[in-house]
Amino acid sequence: MAKIQPPNLRESEVWKSIFRPGSIYRKGYKDTSRDRALATMNNVLWHLHPTKVKRHGLKLTYTFCLGGLSFFLFVLLTLTGIFLMFFYRPMADIGGAQAYTDMQIIRTSVFFGDLMRNLHRWGAHLMVLSVTLHMARVFYTGAYKPPREFNWVVGVVLLFLTLGLSFTGYLLPWDQLAIWAVTVGTSLAGYSPFIAKQANFLLLGGAIVSPNTLLRWYVLHVLALPFVLVIFLAVHFWRIRKDGGISGPL
Amino acid sequence: MSWEETNKDLEAYQRTLEAQKAAGTDARIAEGRARSKAIRAHRDANPDEAAAHAAQARSAAPAAAAAAPAAAAAPAAGAAPVGTAVAVAAAPMTSARREAPLPTGNIPEPKKGAPEKHRLLAIVPPEGIQRVEREQGDRVHTWPHLLIEEFIAMLILFAGMLVFSSIINAPLRELANPNLTPNPSKAPWYFLGLQELLRYFHPMVAGITIPTFILVGLAAVPFVDRNPSVKPGDRKIAITMFTLLFMFGAILTIIGSFFRGPGYNWVWPWAQGVFFEL
Numbered sequence: 001m002a003k004i005q006p007p008n009l010r011e012s013e014v015w016k017s018i019f020r021p022g023s024i025y026r027k028g029y030k031d032t033s034r035d036r037a038l039a040t041m042n043n044v045l046w047h048l049h050p051t052k053v054k055r056h057g058l059k060l061t062y063t064f065c066l067g068g069l070s071f072f073l074f075v076l077l078t079l080t081g082i083f084l085m086f087f088y089r090p091m092a093d094i095g096g097a098q099a100y101t102d103m104q105i106i107r108t109s110v111f112f113g114d115l116m117r118n119l120h121r122w123g124a125h126l127m128v129l130s131v132t133l134h135m136a137r138v139f140y141t142g143a144y145k146p147p148r149e150f151n152w153v154v155g156v157v158l159l160f161l162t163l164g165l166s167f168t169g170y171l172l173p174w175d176q177l178a179i180w181a182v183t184v185g186t187s188l189a190g191y192s193p194f195i196a197k198q199a200n201f202l203l204l205g206g207a208i209v210s211p212n213t214l215l216r217w218y219v220l221h222v223l224a225l226p227f228v229l230v231i232f233l234a235v236h237f238w239r240i241r242k243d244g245g246i247s248g249p250l
Numbered sequence: 251m252s253w254e255e256t257n258k259d260l261e262a263y264q265r266t267l268e269a270q271k272a273a274g275t276d277a278r279i280a281e282g283r284a285r286s287k288a289i290r291a292h293r294d295a296n297p298d299e300a301a302a303h304a305a306q307a308r309s310a311a312p313a314a315a316a317a318a319p320a321a322a323a324a325p326a327a328g329a330a331p332v333g334t335a336v337a338v339a340a341a342p343m344t345s346a347r348r349e350a351p352l353p354t355g356n357i358p359e360p361k362k363g364a365p366e367k368h369r370l371l372a373i374v375p376p377e378g379i380q381r382v383e384r385e386q387g388d389r390v391h392t393w394p395h396l397l398i399e400e401f402i403a404m405l406i407l408f409a410g411m412l413v414f415s416s417i418i419n420a421p422l423r424e425l426a427n428p429n430l431t432p433n434p435s436k437a438p439w440y441f442l443g444l445q446e447l448l449r450y451f452h453p454m455v456a457g458i459t460i461p462t463f464i465l466v467g468l469a470a471v472p473f474v475d476r477n478p479s480v481k482p483g484d485r486k487i488a489i490t491m492f493t494l495l496f497m498f499g500a501i502l503t504i505i506g507s508f509f510r511g512p513g514y515n516w517v518w519p520w521a522q523g524v525f526f527e528l
Contacts, residue, residue, distance in 0.1 A: 024393070032359075033391070034357070036391040036392075036393050036394070037391065039393040040391070040392045040393045040397070046392070046393065046397060049392040049396060049397070050392065051391065051392055052389040052390060052391055052392060053389060053390060053392050053395075053396050054387060054388065054389055055388045055389060055390050056388075057396070058390065058395055058396060058399060060399075065399070065400065065403040068400050068403065068404070069403060069404070069407055072404045072407065072408075073407075076408070076411075092426070097425055097426065100425045100426065103422055104422070107419075107422065114419065115412075115415055115416060117420055118414075118415035118416075118418070118419060118420050119411055119412070119415045120420075121420035121528070122411060122414060122415055122418075122420065122528075123411060125439070125528055126411070128440050135468075136492075136496060139471070139492050140482070140489065140492075141480065142479070142480030142485065143480075144471055144472040144475075145472060145475075145477075145478060145480060146472075146478070148472070149472035149473060152469075152471065152472050153469045153472075156465065156468045156469045157469075159468075160465060163440060166438065166440065167438060167441070170438050173422055174425070174426045175422055175423040175424060175425060175426055176423040176424055176425070176426055176427060176430070176432055177421060177422075177423045177432075177527055178426060179426040179428065180431065180432055180435040181435070181436060181437050181438050183435070184435050184436060184437045184441075184445065185437040185438065185441050187453075187457075188444065188448075188453060188456070188457025188458065189457070190453075191452075191453040191454040191457050191458055192454075192457075192458050193454070193458065208428065209428070210428075247480070248480065250480055250481060250482065
């Protein structure tokens with residue numbers, strides 16, 4: 001009886017159509033200079049990087065991976081945030097604070113809900129920290145110097161957006177911690193020159209933190225601010241490449 | 251045929267070269283244009299030779315070359331005097347025909363020990379080349395060196411967060427109540443530095459002027475600090491100022507977080523406890 005050969009998956013047309021030449025998953029990948037370059041170049045995520053980087057950039061004590069980890073945290077926050085959106089309604093009208101009830105349901109009844117919420121909250125705090133530290137690292141290595149001046153400005157905008165995302169998310173649980181932290185934080189806007197009332201009204205959708213504020217900040221948190229942030233992030237990454245890759249060496 | 255062997259009009263060469271240089275053309279491009287002008291000027295002046303050149307080129311074409319050089323030269327000689335055509339046919343072939351190997355479809359293997367180099371992908375006019383004068387430098391391949399490092403950093407962070415999030419729950423207090431102000435009420439931790447400033451300054455200064463100043467000041471850093479060096483030894487003033495500002499913010503945040511209690515009054519965290527929530 002003829003022995004039936006199992007089809008070799010990695011030689012199939014389907015496999016080859018998915019993994020472009022140079023992919024480490026493609027049959028015939030060789031550890032050559034050419035295939036190493038193709039592995040980076042032919043991958044949608046990895047070609048954020050150039051095919052080669054300066055050797056000193058690999059040193060952990062140069063970057064501390066802070067920029068990359070900030071981006072990873074942003075991705076993690078997006079994923080856990082999408083999960084939480086399935087179970088959360090930004091409503092807090094008189095007679096039933098749906099937002100708060102949903103929070104309790106997430107904590108007690110939703111499968112992995114508590115873990116996802118914890119990851120989201122701790123990740124958000126950590127991202128503020130990592131973006132701030134990333135800025136400090138960039139300063140100390142002098143990485144904002146020509147030709148990277150503009151990318152530093154983009155980075156400052158990204159820090160501001162990160163704070164905005166974290167702060168808008170802070171209100172969403174609609175517990176005592178949330179509304180009073182936001183009340184204190186936004187009270188400062190009431191002191192802005194000339195437009196104090198308008199600024200306050202724009203931020204809160206009223207005179208005080210109210211269900212209107214909740215809806216407003218929810219939309220900012222899940223859609224508006226991430227949308228703006230992704231645009232600036234794209235420019236930030238693109239400019240790293242265009243400005244000659246990682247800065248240095250010192 | 252090399253440039254030295256080619257018949258050319260040297261006067262036209264000089265003239266074109268100087269005109270191109272006067273026009274500010276790149277020296278290399280100017281030379282190329284001058285050379286082509288010199289050869290064309292010579293051929294225009296000597297049509298016989300030009301016809302001979304065309305005939306010679308045609309006779310070198312693959313099909314006609316081996317079979318009948320004279321026959322191949324004949325049609326080209328139609329316009330030119332017959333004598334010239336014969337002379338060309340009799341002239342020795344200056345360049346032997348060279349065959350390129352057939353494409354194999356295989357990926358070429360880099361030679362052992364050969365230096366890494368960039369391949370030429372296309373022929374482009376010199377004007378189209380953006381010349382970058384930069385050393386290739388000491389570089390390593392992104393895959394695997396950098397990508398593996400990033401992947402490990404990501405895994406460690408994710409593992410740490412999973413463990414932390416499994417053990418420590420994020421706070422969720424009682425339902426929001428606009429009529430019941432908690433004591434103390436604090437902003438999120440990253441704004442506690444500003445809240446601390448409120449103790450010392452008018453709210454407009456602490457809440458608007460200083461944050462605006464910090465943000466605009468940060469964005470302006472690369473345009474204010476024009477010192478080109480990245481060596482820490484050359485940047486003492488910049489590093490000192492940034493460190494002071496950073497420590498100033500960090501200390502204010504820590505005070506606001508841990509050293510402020512009910513009524514936003516000073517507390518010692520080890521004595522009266524911590525009034526801080528994330």
